[in-house]
Amino acid sequence: MQTLRDDTFQTITSLMREQAGLHFTDSKKPLVSSRLGPRLQHLGVASFEDYVGMIMAPAEGGDGDNGSELQVAIDLLTTNETYFFREPAHYELIENEVKRDKPKTLSVWSAAASYGDEAYSLAMLFADLQKQGRLGDQWSLLGTDISDRVLRGAVQGVYPQDRLRAVTPERLHRYCWHGEGAAEGLVQITPKLRERVRFGRLNLCHPIEDLGPFDIVLLRNVLIYFDAATKREVVDRVLTQLKPGGLFFIGTAEGRVACNTPLQPLAPGAFRKLAT
Numbered sequence: 387m388q389t390l391r392d393d394t395f396q397t398i399t400s401l402m403r404e405q406a407g408l409h410f411t412d413s414k415k416p417l418v419s420s421r422l423g424p425r426l427q428h429l430g431v432a433s434f435e436d437y438v439g440m441i442m443a444p445a446e447g448g449d450g451d452n453g454s455e456l457q458v459a460i461d462l463l464t465t466n467e468t469y470f471f472r473e474p475a476h477y478e479l480i481e482n483e484v485k486r487d488k489p490k491t492l493s494v495w496s497a498a499a500s501y502g503d504e505a506y507s508l509a510m511l512f513a514d515l516q517k518q519g520r521l522g523d524q525w526s527l528l529g530t531d532i533s534d535r536v537l538r539g540a541v542q543g544v545y546p547q548d549r550l551r552a553v554t555p556e557r558l559h560r561y562c563w564h565g566e567g568a569a570e571g572l573v574q575i576t577p578k579l580r581e582r583v584r585f586g587r588l589n590l591c592h593p594i595e596d597l598g599p600f601d602i603v604l605l606r607n608v609l610i611y612f613d614a615a616t617k618r619e620v621v622d623r624v625l626t627q628l629k630p631g632g633l634f635f636i637g638t639a640e641g642r643v644a645c646n647t648p649l650q651p652l653a654p655g656a657f658r659k660l661a662t
């Protein structure tokens with residue numbers, strides 16, 4: 387495996403910070419080396435210095451970072467861990483709010499969607515609430531992420547069973563197809579549920595074109611990768627897409643969120659956007 391020099395590590399981390407807001411401290415050098423090293427070998431690139439040259443080269447076709455080696459590097463350096471009904475207290479809060487308000491419409495954004503587990507968990511919840519007459523049929527979800535790789539997985543909606551360990555047997559039966567033979571151990575979200583969720587690429591560190599406004603926005607377990615200034619910018623940018631009175635979530639382990647938008651704390655990682 388090639389050696390990652392300190393100065394080259396700094397070049398890579400600066401680039402990742404500029405392009406994706408990703409913040410790597412010096413202690414993350416082994417992680418960066420181990421995630422990018424196999425890619426160098428796969429491409430037959432002799433050194434990390436040569437690889438830096440590749441990721442800094444403009445993308446063919448001129449469409450920014452999409453489709454370039456830079457995008458591949460971002461994909462490799464982002465951590466995409468996620469699973470269904472992660473941090474269940476947030477789902478309970480959303481469920482109680484919907485049961486109380488019985489909205490006719492509901493528009494929700496999963497802003498660091500990874501493989502879509504969060505968006506499809508919400509889709510299962512909303513489909514159940516609609517069935518119970520607590521929610522109208524005009525509900526929809528948008529899942530966005532910087533990584534094309536995870537978004538491709540999200541659109542397919544195929545998962546190892548273990549990722550759905552917190553899904554009730556009724557929901558597994560109602561909303562999933564279960565693989566057999568070569569697909570044993572895999573489940574796929576049913577087309578009816580999948581069609582409720584759209585996925586698209588969005589870099590939270592770039593200006594956001596009009597997406598919303600949404601009733602609920604989840605920005606969970608992504609802020610941990612940004613430095614303090616980027617966190618604040620990202621949170622305020624994302625909150626421009628949330629309706630006043632709407633619910634906003636970050637990961638429960640992500641601490642207090644610093645931002646300029648007024649928020650009312652509801653529970654760990656859960657807030658209501660106040661009218662300004």
Ligand SMILES: C[S@@+](CC[C@H](N)C(=O)[O-])C[C@H]1O[C@@H](n2cnc3c(N)ncnc32)[C@H](O)[C@@H]1O
Pocket residue numbers: 406407408464465466467468469472497498499500501504530531532533536588589590591605606607608611637
């Ligand atoms: C750990 S996952 C969180 C998934 C889900 N929200 C959850 O809580 O289970 C973090 C996701 O943030 C995405 N991400 C990292 N930097 C990003 C950026 N600048 N813009 C958009 N997404 C980003 C990563 O690709 C990754 O899929």
